[in-house]
Amino acid sequence: MSVEIGDPTASAPALGDRLHPEPRHEPIVFERSGVGKVGYSLPPLDVPDVSAIPAGLLRGEIEGETEITEVEVARHFTRLSRLNFSIDENTYPLGSCTMKHNPRINEEMARLPGFAASHPLAPEEVCAGTLELAWRLEQSLKELTGLARVTLQPAAGAQGELAGILMVRAALAKAGNPRTTVLIPDSAHGTNPASAHFAGYKVKELKSNARGTLDLDVLEAAMTEDVAALMLTVPNTLGIFEDRILEIAKIVHAKGGYLYCDGANFNSFVGIARPGAMGIDVMHMNLHKTFSTPHGGGGPGSGPVAVTESLVPHLPRPTIERRDDGTFFLDFDRPESIGRLRTFLGNYGMFVRALAYISSYGNRIGEVARGAVLNANYIRAGLTGVYHLKYDAPSMHEVVFSDKRQAEKGVHNGDIGKRLMDYGFHPPTISFPLIVHGALMIEPTETEGRSGLDAFVAAMRAIAREVEEDPEIVLKAPHTTPVKRVDEVGAARNLILRWKPAGRESRIGSRES
Amino acid sequence: MSVEIGDPTASAPALGDRLHPEPRHEPIVFERSGVGKVGYSLPPLDVPDVSAIPAGLLRGEIEGETEITEVEVARHFTRLSRLNFSIDENTYPLGSCTMKHNPRINEEMARLPGFAASHPLAPEEVCAGTLELAWRLEQSLKELTGLARVTLQPAAGAQGELAGILMVRAALAKAGNPRTTVLIPDSAHGTNPASAHFAGYKVKELKSNARGTLDLDVLEAAMTEDVAALMLTVPNTLGIFEDRILEIAKIVHAKGGYLYCDGANFNSFVGIARPGAMGIDVMHMNLHKTFSTPHGGGGPGSGPVAVTESLVPHLPRPTIERRDDGTFFLDFDRPESIGRLRTFLGNYGMFVRALAYISSYGNRIGEVARGAVLNANYIRAGLTGVYHLKYDAPSMHEVVFSDKRQAEKGVHNGDIGKRLMDYGFHPPTISFPLIVHGALMIEPTETEGRSGLDAFVAAMRAIAREVEEDPEIVLKAPHTTPVKRVDEVGAARNLILRWKPAGRESRIGSRES
Amino acid sequence: MKFLPTSDADRDAMLAAIGVSSVDDLFASIPASVRQAPDLPPPMSEIEIRRFFGGLSAKNAHAKDCAFFLGAGLYNHYVSAVADQMLYRAEWLTSYTPYQPEVSQGTLQSIFEFQTHICLLTAMDVANASLYEGASALVEALLMADRLVRGRRRAVLSRGIHPEYRETVRTYFQNLGLEVVEAPLAADGRTDVSALARLVDETTFAVAVQSPNFRGAIEDWAAISEAAHSRGALFVGVVAEAASLALLTPPGEAGADIVCGEAQSLGVPMHNGGPLLGFLSCRTAHQRQIPGRLVGQTADAEGRRAFALTLSTREQHIRREKATSNICTNQGLMALASNIHMSLLGKKGLREVASQSHAKAEYLKQRIAAVPGYRLPDSAPTFNEFVVEAPGPAAPLLSRLARRRILGGVALSRWSREPADARRFLVAVTEMNTREEMDSLAKALGEST
Amino acid sequence: MKFLPTSDADRDAMLAAIGVSSVDDLFASIPASVRQAPDLPPPMSEIEIRRFFGGLSAKNAHAKDCAFFLGAGLYNHYVSAVADQMLYRAEWLTSYTPYQPEVSQGTLQSIFEFQTHICLLTAMDVANASLYEGASALVEALLMADRLVRGRRRAVLSRGIHPEYRETVRTYFQNLGLEVVEAPLAADGRTDVSALARLVDETTFAVAVQSPNFRGAIEDWAAISEAAHSRGALFVGVVAEAASLALLTPPGEAGADIVCGEAQSLGVPMHNGGPLLGFLSCRTAHQRQIPGRLVGQTADAEGRRAFALTLSTREQHIRREKATSNICTNQGLMALASNIHMSLLGKKGLREVASQSHAKAEYLKQRIAAVPGYRLPDSAPTFNEFVVEAPGPAAPLLSRLARRRILGGVALSRWSREPADARRFLVAVTEMNTREEMDSLAKALGEST
Numbered sequence A, B: 001m002s003v004e005i006g007d008p009t010a011s012a013p014a015l016g017d018r019l020h021p022e023p024r025h026e027p028i029v030f031e032r033s034g035v036g037k038v039g040y041s042l043p044p045l046d047v048p049d050v051s052a053i054p055a056g057l058l059r060g061e062i063e064g065e066t067e068i069t070e071v072e073v074a075r076h077f078t079r080l081s082r083l084n085f086s087i088d089e090n091t092y093p094l095g096s097c098t099m100k101h102n103p104r105i106n107e108e109m110a111r112l113p114g115f116a117a118s119h120p121l122a123p124e125e126v127c128a129g130t131l132e133l134a135w136r137l138e139q140s141l142k143e144l145t146g147l148a149r150v151t152l153q154p155a156a157g158a159q160g161e162l163a164g165i166l167m168v169r170a171a172l173a174k175a176g177n178p179r180t181t182v183l184i185p186d187s188a189h190g191t192n193p194a195s196a197h198f199a200g201y202k203v204k205e206l207k208s209n210a211r212g213t214l215d216l217d218v219l220e221a222a223m224t225e226d227v228a229a230l231m232l233t234v235p236n237t238l239g240i241f242e243d244r245i246l247e248i249a250k251i252v253h254a255k256g257g258y259l260y261c262d263g264a265n266f267n268s269f270v271g272i273a274r275p276g277a278m279g280i281d282v283m284h285m286n287l288h289k290t291f292s293t294p295h296g297g298g299g300p301g302s303g304p305v306a307v308t309e310s311l312v313p314h315l316p317r318p319t320i321e322r323r324d325d326g327t328f329f330l331d332f333d334r335p336e337s338i339g340r341l342r343t344f345l346g347n348y349g350m351f352v353r354a355l356a357y358i359s360s361y362g363n364r365i366g367e368v369a370r371g372a373v374l375n376a377n378y379i380r381a382g383l384t385g386v387y388h389l390k391y392d393a394p395s396m397h398e399v400v401f402s403d404k405r406q407a408e409k410g411v412h413n414g415d416i417g418k419r420l421m422d423y424g425f426h427p428p429t430i431s432f433p434l435i436v437h438g439a440l441m442i443e444p445t446e447t448e449g450r451s452g453l454d455a456f457v458a459a460m461r462a463i464a465r466e467v468e469e470d471p472e473i474v475l476k477a478p479h480t481t482p483v484k485r486v487d488e489v490g491a492a493r494n495l496i497l498r499w500k501p502a503g504r505e506s507r508i509g510s511r512e513s
Numbered sequence C, D: 001m002k003f004l005p006t007s008d009a010d011r012d013a014m015l016a017a018i019g020v021s022s023v024d025d026l027f028a029s030i031p032a033s034v035r036q037a038p039d040l041p042p043p044m045s046e047i048e049i050r051r052f053f054g055g056l057s058a059k060n061a062h063a064k065d066c067a068f069f070l071g072a073g074l075y076n077h078y079v080s081a082v083a084d085q086m087l088y089r090a091e092w093l094t095s096y097t098p099y100q101p102e103v104s105q106g107t108l109q110s111i112f113e114f115q116t117h118i119c120l121l122t123a124m125d126v127a128n129a130s131l132y133e134g135a136s137a138l139v140e141a142l143l144m145a146d147r148l149v150r151g152r153r154r155a156v157l158s159r160g161i162h163p164e165y166r167e168t169v170r171t172y173f174q175n176l177g178l179e180v181v182e183a184p185l186a187a188d189g190r191t192d193v194s195a196l197a198r199l200v201d202e203t204t205f206a207v208a209v210q211s212p213n214f215r216g217a218i219e220d221w222a223a224i225s226e227a228a229h230s231r232g233a234l235f236v237g238v239v240a241e242a243a244s245l246a247l248l249t250p251p252g253e254a255g256a257d258i259v260c261g262e263a264q265s266l267g268v269p270m271h272n273g274g275p276l277l278g279f280l281s282c283r284t285a286h287q288r289q290i291p292g293r294l295v296g297q298t299a300d301a302e303g304r305r306a307f308a309l310t311l312s313t314r315e316q317h318i319r320r321e322k323a324t325s326n327i328c329t330n331q332g333l334m335a336l337a338s339n340i341h342m343s344l345l346g347k348k349g350l351r352e353v354a355s356q357s358h359a360k361a362e363y364l365k366q367r368i369a370a371v372p373g374y375r376l377p378d379s380a381p382t383f384n385e386f387v388v389e390a391p392g393p394a395a396p397l398l399s400r401l402a403r404r405r406i407l408g409g410v411a412l413s414r415w416s417r418e419p420a421d422a423r424r425f426l427v428a429v430t431e432m433n434t435r436e437e438m439d440s441l442a443k444a445l446g447e448s449t
């Protein structure tokens, strides 16, 4: 609703907006509020309207909360949604995020009342279905990873990393010495060092070699008896598979350390090869990447962790077990468990979606990896020579170019990303890997078709040409989005982190002490 | 997917499109097709794969049908949908169409498996719920119309009109003479004469008086013993209530005719006044207008018909009856019935939504009419003096202005409607009522809030100013829509009514003999 | 009220702007004598609506909790999750008939695609944007034929046409001076073509036959086409089980002038009988007599491909009583659902649905024929539906099965008074039925003899 | 495969463009010895998936087919149809964390609105974009407090905090050299504030108390705030039943420095325990130590209001091991659901949900207290959840009720070895419960003594 021109006596819009007089932004929901409006109703109270709470413990009305009707809410959120780019609009090649198609049947299954309206603390006898589903998901992930057991509890990849490292620590502590350090290549995602830190470890960064992979000599040198684990992303964030993974595992194991695999990129070899066979001891997976649970604008995710036999005693509590009679139960009696990382069983709704996804592919799930790798290499072939490729080792599911050439014209990866929006695409990842300056980290995923990939390549090439012929058009991009380039620096300089009734906004930024 | 720039060797887009290189249109689904792609799967056949059909009765493959995957289908229809304007985007003041908010709970209820997955030919014992719901809807509509019975069978308003007139004809025939003519005011919707025609009647058009209402003298003169019925829209399509409705009914009844009410505008007095008390003998309702079932881009609708006692024997077959023991059954044994107008019971899914809607308001449903009439009059107040108002009798739920003033500047109602799109609104109805040249038929409905109405009024005023200051901007409108002004004349001149593989299209237009 | 966005303060300000003191003043033109508040229960909240409607829903047996073999013009075929969820999008759900093409390209292009799918499946040149459902589609087809063949007043309909379709035709025809004669079925369940041929004469404007017919039998389009055309009548092919179009010779290949019927099988849930999806397709030569909406391809002011409603001069809002039909609102959203379904399944999937349905039906035929006391009276080839004759009355038998969560079929006694039909029922099978379900039906029949 | 849009022909053309002869060549860097095809069943079609998952779903008792009184940190509150259906929109469902503001204003503005709602409900200045769920939110709050109060290593937690929250804190703390001490509950079910005060000293960086606490008792924020602040510790208010925030004094009004917990009650279905919705709010002075994502208001190049993620320098992708948290993906879609819910119910509705839940709980308390053999051990005022003591062991009793489609509560024996607790269970009531359901529970308890 265009409140700005809400006054019947208002004059015609300013000249600049003549052709497009409608305000392009949607008011904040609180600005749609109006005294006395209601958007809900509840059944009349069918019991005495008593309050047994002492006045001193009660609050007054929630000052500033909304008064608004259903039609306005429906319109507000429908209009807001249309300001978003989504996978269902077009290719979303956000590197490392695996923005693949989210099959709709998974949403339907997750909404079945026996899952969506069930409660994990109901008596076991009436939870048979929920327990069986989670158990089956664990079996599938065991088969795909080739590891001994899987915990489904972690809420996302980062929490999975923490759980994994905590299990390593528990095993080492049991063996006498938890050790002090975790090794992490400089190409790793930020959550790796952060998770190691919250597990109580010092982080030692390993410099990648010229191929963009782990340097075995560097590893040899760093891999002391003080090192609890090497956190390796396989394939790494450059999309390169550590082809010497077996030797890496030997080196780590030789010193009594554990090999942790960040499985965020499992999409590139799921169903093709098994981490367990590579000597990987512990690995988290992102169900919201490899197994297609939707990203929802930033979650929810789910980060199951698969572990080798020796870490099984330390799995988070509870585990889901199957009795000989085929019934299922939660096992809390696990004295060596690291404990819990959250309430209940995990992001159960994601379990339903992921198992539905795995069931859709079944024993042909390797096609996912094959498609993802084919697509990434097709894009690589289409852009090689147009954009700079710092590391030219074979690519798996993603390829990381850089803006090196364009930077000479003063155009950077961020600008190229913004300009891609005008071509109808989401930008690639540009914030990492940190070892590629001006990175353009492109992950098409297996659910993009050739024509879409061709269109993306054509757009990237067209932009490269624009950088030569008319860099301004790229530097000022985007030109066609709901809002023009957004001032992110300004957002941090003058912090406005919540809506306040008009007039009071200004104060917020300054209130900080 | 931008197939147009699908070739990696393609050159940069043409200058005009520099800022917005993405093709704005979505390919036709058949253009997304590609040999060997599949978007579905079925369970493996669990019985012998036999065919008992003689080869002569079998077809070959469906030449030209799609080969496409789920992700492409999801993307295609998501992208297409974004080219539509909808109620959930903004005010949709399409006169006579009652574009009100469609409550989401109604959609949820209609999808309950006991309704959406049920079959009307199941044994009565296992249809108790579906029969009871339909029976309850009839009871509610009886109460709201003050008439004796209601048939839910008609698929939409137009079919309801036909059913109503056929019942009138049956009753008259039974009385000895079906008569030859139906009277219809010149302000009526096109379905009225069309329906009367398909009921076998000649149509006599009645000229409206200067107030825009029915002229009693004209009626007196036309109302002969040869007239089966007067089809009156209440309030009429100008949004004016026939304040002499009681005399009108007397005149019609005095000559043994029936008073038919086109209830498409029931929204303006539902819960306030009862048609039965006005002397109306038969009336159709549009569940997809007054009772909020969604329009779905052109249906499905539902057009129940309420009738007075004397027409009850002629209701379409079957009727839904309640036994004394509270069970329900379908009564096919109705010898004087006009028969059926369609298969099964009607658009049942709309019954569920409509009853949910009626239940949400219950005895306060009059608020709907009060809100609708308040809003229309508020817009009328805001635009009077800016746009010409041919008939200034009091408005109910809609108001019909015209482009008389703007036409002097060469700007017509169609242009004004197109320009409204740039302001973020859907145009009003411009194709009728035919008695207002250059009509702007505005029906805000009760679910628009004041700020939205203010914005609409401001936009209409701004456009009126533009017509004065800069008519070109209006004549060339819309400027901000997914496609620019569409050549509707061209569509009719060179008929292309289906997709054909490239190269064969041209022939289609000419193939006509 | 939660759906009414006008607060008391807003209302008062609006009344002031209008210049009246109360909303009641705006209703002055309604005679006081006819005003009355409705005697309805108080408003229900969403929570109560969920309880109440959930309770009603739970009283019905349905395809998701029963072994399901009901058909007779309404079939339990597969509907994809992507189609189901797409219909929630407000842009599809809450938009009107696309009168304004600049803001309706989504709906317009989808209809254009739907028209194309129907043309491909029926092997015809032109299809409309949808009609209400199968029975009224047949009426529209016959009225169209009547306009095309001037001066003839008689339509010959096969008894193999769905009885509710035929009843609907009678309802529409009764006052239009049009006559219907019905051609009998032969012993094998198909239309007796020679008997039909004898009924066709120079007063006949159309011959309409349904295939698979109401008893499930596949008709011989070619022979019927010949019978019609030899006397200058138009041949109207009727299809009530549209899934069959992917496997059986389409009417268009057998010379049909008009094809019409019910497309619910192509992506529309059963909805307890509605909303459904009527369709009608014809030859290019006849396109100006087609009823209902048509979408055509054109261009926008910048020359880009665009779509718009076209040939509206056929329609009631312009032609009024001379229109080709009185239809206005049609089945838009169902046409979208069907377009999504046909696009998703496509060439291969539509065919597989049809062939699986047929193969499973053949399996069930054999199982039932083997149950003592039961027989299959018709010998003609069938697609996915067939008549079973029970040792005793069919209706009570089916009620007994229903209590066991088996919806075993539809009793013919609903439409027929013939004694033999009292023991007969129609059984429909689709790709949704499992072998276990079919075995359980055969077993249950065996037990209920 | 139906989700893979690459036809064989496309694949071959792509391989040619890449310059390899087979897709396998692209996997050359994976040692052959580790390659292995998975031993999984063949692919399932949608029809089979619906059957299989539908079967699993049917094995579970749930809130839509039982009298439902389960809580303990997860509640069956009203969720509107409009919120549920909004989540289907691809623009919300299939978009990523809004790193690119120009094409993510929908998500960004919704988070900004969510942050505002949380600030209003908790009476704090700043809230983040969500955390995983309540337990890890408490951990993040304590770690934040530790950063804010340098040189202290001890956190005092009330035993009234959800046992799974406390267990989670221990899991996270074990290796960080941080210490947890637990303050006991008094006989009335509330935290023993004087005992707690004695545990707080100059080594204490935070005091955390939950209200309503795990036994349902409403704590006295003010007294606890005093106990914490008097020793220079931060006061962390924990809320596991966020519906209570609309009725009870919010922690922010009682001097809380950080408020955290679980917002599932505000528009998120139970989902069998996840996804849930952790939240955290704090004072402006502390905002630079807040964990997780933050959205701030700014402007675009044309000066229009716009939103963007901000203060990212706190986060792992920039700060790595020095980040305020390792969280990356959070609970975006649930924050949206909750924003829709809070916006729709608003000032009046959130309050009514809370007061109805309380009134109904009080009714049930009386009914159960009147059942011979049953008693309510705690005397402190409660919001919508309370402890019941049965004459015999609670777990088997609740299993018996479950078979009768009554989910009567959660046995404390799950978390407590105390003998008394073996006979005790938690009963939760919300606006969704009817008087009939509550009467049926009381009746069933009476019969099972």
Ligand SMILES: Cc1ncc(COP(=O)(O)O)c(C=O)c1O
Pocket (backbone or CB within 6 Å): A096, A097, A156, A157, A158, A159, A189, A191, A192, A233, A237, A262, A264, A265, A286, A301, A302, A303, D327, D328, D329
């Ligand atoms: C390589 C890598 N590791 C870890 C993560 C963290 O996973 P999550 O966001 O689920 O916590 C991500 C995703 O952002 C990632 O790309």
Ligand SMILES: Cc1ncc(COP(=O)(O)O)c(C=O)c1O
Pocket (backbone or CB within 6 Å): B096, B097, B156, B157, B158, B159, B189, B191, B192, B233, B237, B262, B264, B265, B286, B301, B302, B303, C327, C328, C329
């Ligand atoms: C006044 C009037 N009468 C009749 C109709 C026909 O109703 P329907 O479109 O449901 O057939 C309409 C709707 O278009 C209408 O506005």
